[in-house]
Amino acid sequence: MNKIIFFILLCSSNIYSQRFITKEAKITFFSEAPIEDISAKNTKVKAVYDSDTKQLVFQLNISDFIFPKPLMQEHFNENYLESDRFPKAFFSGIVGQLNESASAIGTLKIHGESNEIEVVGSLEKVKNIVNINATFIIQLKDYKIKIPKLVMYNIAEKIEVTVEAELKKIR
Amino acid sequence: MKRILLILLFGQATVFAQDDLFQLLGDDANYKISSTFKGVKIVNGQSVELVNKGDLLFLIQHRFGTLNSGVYNLYGLDNAQVRFGLDYGVNDWVTIGLGRSSFLKTIDANSKIKLVAQSKGKDAFPFSLVCYSSVFFKQSIWEDMQEESYVLTDQISYVYQFLVARKVNSNLSVQISPTIVHKNVVAKDGVHDLLSIGLGIRHKLTSRISVNAEYFLQLNEAENTDALSIGVDIETGGHVFQLHLSNSAAMFERAFIHETNGNWLDGGIYFGFNISRVFTLAK
Numbered sequence: 001m002n003k004i005i006f007f008i009l010l011c012s013s014n015i016y017s018q019r020f021i022t023k024e025a026k027i028t029f030f031s032e033a034p035i036e037d038i039s040a041k042n043t044k045v046k047a048v049y050d051s052d053t054k055q056l057v058f059q060l061n062i063s064d065f066i067f068p069k070p071l072m073q074e075h076f077n078e079n080y081l082e083s084d085r086f087p088k089a090f091f092s093g094i095v096g097q098l099n100e101s102a103s104a105i106g107t108l109k110i111h112g113e114s115n116e117i118e119v120v121g122s123l124e125k126v127k128n129i130v131n132i133n134a135t136f137i138i139q140l141k142d143y144k145i146k147i148p149k150l151v152m153y154n155i156a157e158k159i160e161v162t163v164e165a166e167l168k169k170i171r
Numbered sequence: 172m173k174r175i176l177l178i179l180l181f182g183q184a185t186v187f188a189q190d191d192l193f194q195l196l197g198d199d200a201n202y203k204i205s206s207t208f209k210g211v212k213i214v215n216g217q218s219v220e221l222v223n224k225g226d227l228l229f230l231i232q233h234r235f236g237t238l239n240s241g242v243y244n245l246y247g248l249d250n251a252q253v254r255f256g257l258d259y260g261v262n263d264w265v266t267i268g269l270g271r272s273s274f275l276k277t278i279d280a281n282s283k284i285k286l287v288a289q290s291k292g293k294d295a296f297p298f299s300l301v302c303y304s305s306v307f308f309k310q311s312i313w314e315d316m317q318e319e320s321y322v323l324t325d326q327i328s329y330v331y332q333f334l335v336a337r338k339v340n341s342n343l344s345v346q347i348s349p350t351i352v353h354k355n356v357v358a359k360d361g362v363h364d365l366l367s368i369g370l371g372i373r374h375k376l377t378s379r380i381s382v383n384a385e386y387f388l389q390l391n392e393a394e395n396t397d398a399l400s401i402g403v404d405i406e407t408g409g410h411v412f413q414l415h416l417s418n419s420a421a422m423f424e425r426a427f428i429h430e431t432n433g434n435w436l437d438g439g440i441y442f443g444f445n446i447s448r449v450f451t452l453a454k
Contacts, residue, residue, distance in 0.1 A: 019192070019195070021195060021196075023196075046196040047196075048192040048193075048195050048196060050192060055192055057192045057193055057196070059193060059196050061200050061202065063202055063203065063205070064200075069451050070223030070224060070225070070226060070260075070451075071223060071226065071409065071449050071451065074205055074206060074223070075408070077205055077206070078205060078206040078378065079378045079379065082341065082378075083202075084202075084204065084205075084338075084341045085341055087200075087202055090193070092192075092193070170195075
């Protein structure tokens with residue numbers, strides 16, 4: 001009987017040991033605009049990677065994006081991303097190999113709109129740490145983020161998103 | 172023993188069933204509710220909005236004459252009152268400001284302190300609470316100041332407000348503003364402390380346009396009309412335009428709450444606007 005319990009415990013610890021987590025991954029975005037470039041940084045992004053199933057998920061709060069100018073941040077939350085209606089953004093996908101790099105194929109959900117995307121980047125596993133880096137482009141119209149004509153910041157249709165994450169093994 | 176086994180098995184099952192890795196991430200976030208109102212003022216009265224840290228807000232307030240003043244005065248457009256104001260965000264919860272109204276030649280110095288911001292999530296709080304206070308100083312001409320009866324402190328009055336607001340949903344915000352106005356000098360048998368309660372409401376029509384209304388109910392010694400104002404806010408990036416109709420020509424608390432003479436029913440209404448522009452001073 002004791003053996004069985006021990007076995008079960010071993011199993012469960014095994015299951016956990018394949019998973020890596022962080023709650024302080026960094027996602028930045030950048031957009032070139034005529035008057036002023038727009039950039040923001042979120043350092044409270046959460047991510048989990050399961051090296052067995054190759055599943056990778058990201059989750060962040062829209063209101064955690066910090067802008068150089070507070071007014072930009074207010075407009076981002078209030079007028080563009082409507083963060084009180086859609087407080088979070090998610091990614092859920094499967095990591096595969098693409099030549100030298102890693103690629104993640106999955107669903108990105110922003111502003112209540114889901115899109116299938118493929119992101120090429122790097123995923124390196126060193127001992128108990130998984131490092132993920134990626135850069136990709138998203139189109140605002142895919143996520144129904146409207147750009148009004150009469151605005152101070154002329155915002156580009158395309159936004160460059162950069163992901164940096166260091167995930168630690170769950171013990 | 173069996174029970175322990177059962178618990179372990181049960182635990183095991185949930186681990187297996189947890190296809191969704193999102194559950195591991197949990198949700199311990201705290202979301203601050205932003206933009207309860209578009210501007211730092213609803214119409215005349217203060218809203219719970221502060222100026223962002225390091226930002227300087229330049230506010231021009233303008234009130235024309237009354238609509239019933241006839242075609243000779245172009246229905247009020249010939250006359251105008253103005254208040255210029257500068258507000259600076261010392262940090263995210265303190266704003267200080269200076270202003271001057273042409274009406275009654277009054278200078279005001281004010282401060283606004285955010286005590287609690289409305290939030291949802293882990294440490295949810297249903298209201299935003301803000302304290303506002305201002306000192307009003309009436310300018311005098313040199314000849315009056317030479318009079319023996321002239322006392323500098325007689326020219327001073329104060330307002331203290333406790334602003335309680337809630338963004339009910341993304342479109343609707345409401346505010347209650349209990350207010351005390353203190354006058355250093357009053358007429359014979361007058362009271363020094365005047366109490367009132369302000370009610371404000373904002374309804375967003377689009378992400379950039381909202382309809383606002385504001386009412387101040389005088390609670391004691393009401394000799395004048397209660398101030399009622401209705402307006403539209405239009406936001407265009409760094410500017411907020413507020414167009415409104417009000418039965419008050421004044422733009423500082425003591426005067427618009429307790430010295431309003433206009434009457435909505437007989438056309439004693441002033442058309443006016445506020446324009447604000449934000450300058451980012453600190454990076």
